[in-house]
Amino acid sequence: MNDQTLTPEERTANLKGMGCSRKRVEDVRFTQGKGNYVDDIKMDGMLFGDFVRSPYAHARIKSVNKEAALALPGVIAVLTAEDLAPLGLHWMPTLAGDKQMVLADGKVLFQGQEVAYVVAEDRYIAADAVELVEVDYEELPVLTDPFEALKSDVVLREDLAGQTEGAHGPRKHHNHIFTWEAGEKDATEAVIDGADVVAEEMVYYHRTHPCPLETCGCVASMDKVTGKLTLYGTFQAPHAIRTVVSLISGIAEHNIRVISPDIGGGFGNKVGAYPGYVCSVVASIVTGKPVKWVEDRMENLMSTAFARDYWMHGKIAATKEGKITGLWCHTTADHGGFDACADPTKFPAGFMNICTGSYDIPTAYLAVDGVYTNKAPGGVAYRCSFRVTEAAYFIERMIEVLAIKLNMDAAELRRINFIRKDQFPYQSALGWEYDSGDYHTAWDKALKAVGYEDLRKEQAQRVEDFKAGKTRKLLGIGLTHFTEIVGAGPVKNCDILGLGMFDSCEIRIHPTGSAIARLGTISQGQGHATTFAQIIASEIGLPADDITLEEGDTDTAPYGLGTYGSRSTPVAGAATAMAARKIRAKAQMIAAYLLEVHDNDVEWDVDRFAVKGAPERFKTMKEIAFAAYNQAIPGLEPGLEAVSYYDPPNMTYPFGAYICVMEIDVDTGEWEIRQFYALDDCGTRINPMIIEGQVHGGVTEALAIAMGQEIAYDEMGNVKTGTLMDFFIPTAWETPNYTTDHTVTPSPHHPIGAKGVGESPNVGGVPAFSNAVHDAFRPFGLVQSHMPHDHWRIWKIANGLGLHG
Amino acid sequence: MDLSDEIRIQAPRDVVYRALNDPEILRECIPGCEELIQHSPENLEAKVVLKIGPVKARFAGEVTLDTSNAPDGFTLSGEGKGGAAGFAKGGAEVTLTEDGDETILAYTATVDIGGKIAQLGSRLIAGTAKKLSGKFFTRFGEIVSEQSVG
Amino acid sequence: MIPAGFEYHRPTDTASAISILQEHGDEARVIAGGHSLIPMMKLRMADLAHVIDLQDIQEMKGIEIGADSVTLGAMVTQHELITHDGLAAAVPIIREAALQIADPQVRYVGTIGGNVANGDPGNDMPGLMQCLDASFELVGPDGTRTVAAREFYEAAYFTARDDEEILTRIMIPVPIAGTGQAYEKQKRKIGDYATAAAAVMVGNGAASVAMTNLADTPIWSAEASAALAGGDVEGCVAAMLDAIDPVEDNRGPVEFKKHVAAVMLRRAIARAVSRAG
């Protein structure tokens, strides 16, 4: 192909850079079953580890008898806390500054807690041996309600007894973890006391679980000859895992190699460190053999990171015209037996203080109390930035509740309270600086797209028909306008366990003009290998198809904090662009030298530098790459590569307008999504196909959460939803088609203006579905009810409103 | 979960009461009971194979009797551990009322289950517990009536 | 989730299967599709020393459509029930109900025999078989006997089948022409057991009504059936509500289940009536 005959547009298209729906490079292996997930790894002499877990939610361990298990042929070892204690590994630090038992140390605090770790020649023998370990338990009183826990005499964490100071300040009770506050308490209460109108509700966001289709697992392999530990695993943050493993095991960090192979979905579940990793590492060190541990689905749902479980008590004040004057929120956060929330250190309740949402609220106050209960630890950001879905759900419910109190249309109430375009960058009452936004444009576009006014007319007619006995179905219109806060984050205020939350990219251009880029992130389905190559392609003019992406290997990738909280594009994507720009800067010098002009006399043109005013005189990036290696250029080192560690100046604030139209059968509680419209503004769009796919998936997870998915416990602390029979994941049959749309408001501080999108649809989706349910019953007097809106709970709403005659 | 029922037994009250304290009779009546050892008048140890449809699990348990209300009735409480399958605990209050030569045995029982069996089988527990306790008392009635008649 | 070890048997005739059952007693269990038993074995809730696979027993296969009666081999899969046009013509409610069971993969291996024999009140076919007044052929060491579906279920997982018997065939009277049939099921999602389900046949002055997962057995009600036969829909619903005894589980509380039971029943009746000729 002769470059000179192609137009700039054609050359741009050939790059498959930003803005094009490039097909995914990952899919060639995935579609033929050639992915390499952790359970696909098989090594010579590999052993298998399996856990003995507690059937009790709270019990003292009187004894553990390993004899029968050890007598089973093929069983290599059975580890208990006693075995780990001499190594100091029977407890481990959590991401939230608490500590967690690796194996039960004297007592268990939740059903499914790890009690002993069996190592055997294969997983069948290990499973048999688990049955043979005899544990004698003495049952203790169970606390599954955080409000009860704060009143109870029962001390859950005996190891913390008497400690009045925790990782995040004073503890008020032996089952209390922390109180975290933001905003102005007195001022907010004064506004609420003097307001024309105040709406007050308890908004509960129930406990759920990310439940990726692949469970968590690892393979630990200690090479006794080299002293090097290789740890393969389902890690969303491989470098952080390496540092944590080094800190708790004492193995020097350079002697640990952490590799995240292909990951079968993460959604926050695979951010933290689990006892399975520690035990596998210990077992490999002890046996000198590779040890694999892969949890089963019940273990996954029972013991690895849960999400949400926030009781959010809210008050919202407004003038009688509907202008919001203040927002007050007190949250009781159920953290389970250990505080293992995955939040930046300074934010024990994550970014819950984004709970003023898309609205210009002058005064606000938030307090969060963390509480221990007899439930599994976790509190991870399940397909959302840290606690952002809780915050969005809270404010979007409070807006609806306020609209009811004001007898106003909820769409109009939102419109009159949105932060205006000219207010950005906007300083929120709870401490954030929103980077950019144009909410009114998005909102109007969304309302117009669904024909909002006609829908309201149809709904009014439906109510009349219902009252006249002509139908038993109600129509709900669920509105949401959400603002996310993603891309954690600036190192000055975001770290996890002291690790600053920058991210990184290293790009190496090969002499023939192809390239490899390595990042500190790791894809779990987001398609990084496709999209990051697109960023590089646009930045340096090499075709995306000629750029290989490598992530997840700590021996080769630069240090980074990993993929969660929609931070890959905002942080690592920025690092990628910055590294590419360093390369381009050097390329400019090379081009100028080759073209025999001054550096400033060449200009960038898609895939080349051309002499200003003489576009026919140019050097393509391919030519420049070759010259970089093979031509002596005075004053320049050979080679063409760059690394960027990007510490973002601010978070990014993607937003969106979602509208759900739902039909509800009053008699059975069954629902059907008639229409779902999702408008996302994630700033600059790198790959529209992938964005659309992310939105479909995120909204579907929101559908699951809002309409049935929960981790439910009975009073004895039994997990009632431990298999996929009871843990609701919709199939293709229950899932509707979605309409996606967008506006583009670039982030002013991000090098390419991108904001991140993977989690928006979950953050916006949950209130859209829930508001649709509430909206259907609003004409009959419903103000607030709790998720999940499964059939019986919807039925109960209808029943409570007297709709069953 | 609470269960209650009553049955009529063709035997005098003291015979029924004695039978309720007779480990041999109890062993015969408890569905799936493999072993019942009496450690003291108040303490029993039992091994039971619970076989319900696809479920088959072995439980080992301890039962404590409270006989202070003899012969009008007694209460018992116990806990059974089924290893990986989970555990069950509960209690029952049995009252015996004379009705001529016969005795009306009424019971109310509370059963709580934990572990896997609770996670997986909760939808079936109530029916099964009812069936098993029904089986127990029906068999008990039969044996005591037979012995009494014989 | 790994099952405990067992010895595997794959007999080729019913008699051999029974003799293996006899030999090992409590320690042996037959499996057909295995989708009820295998998960329980994997969860270590069922510990068996012997598994007897019935897949090679030809005499337990096949669908026979007679003039008055349909005979289904116990090993006929849900998938075969759905795809058999002759069966759909003779007893259309079977296809309608089978499509509501589990998901496509499970229907390929799940059998009618397994569905009716294991006595799980969540299964759809027992209630349907009671509605249709089917009977089950049980073969054991002492020979063959037939038990009416309406007499078969005692409690959750307790049935009239002895441990050493195998349910081999299902005989279903073909409803007379003009009988309307309908199966209505509410469930949380594809693959779930019923929150409530109703099987209804009505027409020619007769009716039969049964419901699923609303007690520890399927519930067929003579009173409800008689009421419906007399055209008394409300009487039918009232009698059925009297007969069922649902328990609370993750699908909802008792009041909800009773309400939904009535709704499913009314809907099934309405559809069956609309199909009656």
Add this chain to the structure above:
Amino acid sequence: MSKMHVKLTVNGREVEGLAEPRTLLIHFLRENLRITGPHIGCETSHCGACTVDIDGKSVKSCTVFVAQANGADVTTVEGLVNEDGSLGVIQEMFREHHGLQCGFCTPGMITRAHRLLQENPSPTEEEVRFGMAGNLCRCTGYQNIVKAILASADMLNAQKEAAE
């Protein structure tokens, strides 16, 4: 536990091995034969990640003992590539329409879709959704999976027509 001799045809190739009867087919495929396309997701037959084709039926191989499958003809996603090693039509359409993200459910999805289209070469969208309801996906929301399968049907029908 004593092992039994197992003989299967997998992706057109006869394979033999020793295995305990309790070995689940998914483990036999993945561990003994190193065919790691089918995945383990839920282990209770709800998610379909382990779906393989056995004797012309879509089956969840986590809920089948290898003993039960002894003698059967098994096809996995690896067996659906073209003879020249290029992606088969359904595989290609999943890629074309972004019918996958993390890729973990994909082998089961594609294997199931293969059987669905064998039985119903021109399904409606509703039939595709109903026919795929035994396979869970956590990433895609199914919309593009459905699109990919409908496109596969068109492509396969066109190929068939062209061949006739």
